[in-house]
Amino acid sequence: MTEIIVVYELDRAPTAVGRASSGESGGEGAPVVRQVHAAPIAPDSSALGPRTFCGKDTFAMEAAPWKPSEHPGSSWYAPEHADRVCSACDAVLEDET
Template sequence: MTEIIVVYELDRAPTAAGRAPGGASGAEGTPVVRQVHAAPAAPGSSALGPRTFCGKDTFAMEAAPWKPSEHPGSSWYTPEHADRVCSACDAVLEDET
């Protein structure tokens, strides 16, 4: 299987209270994670590929510091973002394991 890169779809315009529409909190003016996606690495490298497993463009997304390959036996996403995991990306990864 190809290397998996976790990426964040960010809400760059949180409300004045620092809350994103989904209820995720962040410091005022700080982008908050709207949804967590997984993307394959670009062919022949460890750089982020152009699309997530659910088909979204990764251009405006931010790579997460979490690397599933460094955490064998763990889920591909961090527990703190379990409530924001893209169900389509999760389903693709579930089918591959």
């Protein structure tokens, strides 16, 4: 599998309802994970590449604490965010396996 970084597309609206990036219930002003994406690591670096596998800009996204390389045999995303996985990123990564 390609080395990837899992990133969160966050909803920072103060009235957002859902899980915060830590997995806890979002309070007022707490960022909420809107969607989970995957991005390649930049060439010759360990830094996040400029675009996700689905083509979105990673500039405003936040790197997730979940690292697929630390969870062999698991999916590329954390189980608690399975309902927020970007289907396009997931399809690209499925094609690589």
